[in-house]
Amino acid sequence: MNINKENLTRVCFVLLGSFICSVSINGFSVPYKLLSGGVSGIALIIQYVTGLQSGYLVLLINIPIFILGFKKADREFVTFSFIGMIALSTFLILTKDIGKYIQLNDIVISTLFGGVLYGFGVGLVFRNRASQGGSDIIAFILKNSSGMDISKIDFIINVIVVFLGAVVGDLRLALYTLLLMYIKSVLIHKVIVGFDKRKALFIVSDKHDEIAEAIMLKIGRGVTMFYGEGAYTREDTKVLYCVVSIRELARTKSLVEKVDNKVLMSIMDVSEMKGNGFLTKSL
Secondary structure (H helix, E strand, O other), X not given: OOOOHHHHHHHHHHHHHHHHHHHHHHHHHHHHOOOOOHHHHHHHHHHHHXXXXXXXXXXXXXXXXXXXXXXXXXXXXXXXXXXXXXXXXXXXXXXXXXXXXXXOOOHHHHHHHHHHHHHHHHHHHHHOOOXXXXXXXXXXXXXXXXXXXXXXXXXXXXXXXXXXXXXXXXXXXXXXXXXXXXXXXXXXXXXXXXXXXXXXXXXXXOOHHHHHHHHHHHHOOOOEEEEEEOOOOOOEEEEEEEEEEHXXXXXXXXXXXXXXXXXXXXXXXXXXXXXXXXXXXXX
């Protein structure tokens, strides 16, 4: 791993995400014996049964998973994931008593806030192309081999953990855990994908050259021209394709309509962009 500004920033976000996850686990899940999912969830089950601290268990359980990760995943991802796993284990140990200072006395609120915090923390880690080991590495490998969304894989793995929790514990608490897992899954998806939302514009106009020039000069975005044919008129035409950020959308629409008030525009969501002017792809 090269030590540069980008990698240092990634490490900082991985540490921050891991700290948020540890606060969620020890502050909102452990007081009510809820689970957290994945390897940390398995570690919590063992902790509730034996009393062994989950931070140490997370470290032990991850050893064979990291051996698999080095064989199946790219070296950079596994390296940052190792940092995430060590950080989570360490923060779980350091924050083990934080629940004493979060006296909510309400399992519903703890479930909601625990799910939001945990999902946000894991999302930060995933967004910086890292994980916290365990099921995160398994989810990454399955995503690369099957193309499934990583948050869906994570949710399926967590359902299995919840089932194990229901067997050794209380069904009511297992159902609360399932709700926490769902909230976590939604937040992971929002953090990974939601911040990268863009809008793709397909523009049909006789003034295609003027519109393309206006977008490139005044918005600063590239424009691609497709050659098309009107199905009714059979006349040749050009279709413009352009991707803009959410905050650029209103300005772009106004600019296009000033050039041609009879323009036809189709606007669609783009969840992920990679290239000049857009963020680097996350997991």
